[in-house]
Amino acid sequence: MASLPLEGLKVVDLTHSAAGPFATSILGDLGAEVIKVESPEGDMTRTWGYVIRDGVSTYYLAMNRNKRVIRLDLKRDEDRRRLYELVKDADVFIENYRVGVAERLGVDYETIMRINPRIIYVSIKGFMPGSKYEDYPAFDIVIQGMSGLMSVTGCENGEFVKVGVPITDMITGFFAVIGILSALRIRDRTGRGLRITVPMLDSAIYVMGIHILYYLFTNVVPKPMGTKYMSVVAPYQAFRAGDGKMFILAIGNDRIWRRFCEVIGRPELADDPRFRTNPDRVRNQGELERMLQEIFMTRDRDYWVRLFLSNGIPAGPVYDVSDLVRDEYVNEYVLTEVNVPGLGRVKLVRNPIRFDNESPGVRYLEY
Structure with missing residues (x-):
């Protein structure tokens, strides 16, 4: 792109691990100048995932593109002064220290605002400062458990499981970006800065709203349902085809249901009193699932996906990562390559936002 939306915005990033780095990567994608300040030991995620070379991991690269990286020991006066110089003309300062650490290092809100009002x-925190949980350490898996997210994730009649990506870190990162962009608009009107706090637990619970409201009205505790969608809509889940591969079928309303019954050669199911309406299908979901699974075992996955998509029925294959990176669409629109000194050509995921059909892309990758 000739011009990115956040060009001219300077971000001083003292975050580590995932939630903060994810947020500042988004800001960097959108054109902000992000200066990532690490301790002399470096971000802990430099050793997470596959370590490509000493101090550089796949996890770290995925979370820290479009940033300039420096290392400062903020316990030393000289390095703290260097940080204060960066702050003088910065627009955003972001940290995710545990309660009390920013004050000890001299990078707390009052100090930074005196330098640049x-x-x-x-501040990205596990929990609200001042709360009974404020001193608790927080990683994604802790928040997935405490937020209830893990309790609705997993196979039916099985143990709870975590989501396969650090989803609560990412949700928190998204809210941090929303907060920053909103605060910049406020600053446009007032001329003054603003303090933002984004707790991970609160962010995760925000996306649990559909389950919380369901429980408050019904007094029924939501449970894991595998690939099914609560007691909301059916069939809306994964099925296994005759070749052992899985696909998703999403019958979102009664109109699609009637078309689906015609397409699979079972038109009589459309008016079967057990399945005629969505509430009927939800009520008899187990019976319907067994019936459809028997039908789907007669053909391979690609047959069913092609058949459904060609008839306007929402469906798609269940991919693993090796399938994903071979997909034609993914290679054309999602993945991009950047040349990284010392690492060669590295494939990364583009920012999904298009501005006049152009993606912001990955401009550089420092480590």
């Missing part, structure tokens, strides 16, 4: 000061 126009700065947006962002």
Whole structure:
């Protein structure tokens, strides 16, 4: 792109691990100048996942593109002064230290605002400061458990499981970006900076709203349902085809249901009193699942996906990562390559936002 939307925005990033780095990567994608300040030991995620070379891991690269990286020991006066110089003309300052650490290092809200009253000061925390949980350490898996997210994830009649990506870190990162962009608009009107706090637990519970409201009205505790969608809509789940591969079928309304019954050669199911309406199908979901699974075992996955998509019925294959990176669409629109000194050509995922059909892309990858 000739011009990115956040060009001219300077972000001083003291975050580590995942939630903060994910947020600042988005800002970097959108054109902000992000200066990632690491301790002399480096971000802990440099050793997470596959370590490509000493101090560089796949996890770290995925979370830290479009940033300039420096290392400062903020316990030393000289390095703290260097940080203060960066802050003087910055627009955003973001940290995710445990409660009390920013104060000990001299990078707390009051100190940073005295240096630059126009700065947006962002704190990502596990829990709200001042709460009974404020001193608890928080990683994604802790928050997945405490938020209830893990309790609705997993196979039916099985144990709870975590989501396969650090989803609560990412949700928190998204909310941090929303908060920053909103605060910049406020600053446009007032001329002054703003303090933003984004707790991970609160962010995760926000996306649990459909389950919380369901429980409050019914007093029924939501449970894991595998690939099914609560007691909301059916069939809306994964099925296994005759070749052992899985696909998703999403019958979102009664109109699609009637078309689906015609397409699979079972038109009589459309008016079967057990399945005629969505509430009927939800009520008799187990029986319907067994019936459809028997039908789907007669053909391979690709047959069913092609048949459904050609008839306007929402469906798609269940991919693993090796399938994903071979997909034609993914290679054309999602993946991009960047040349990284010392690492060669590295494939990364593009930012999905298109501005006049152009993706912001990955401009550089420092480590």
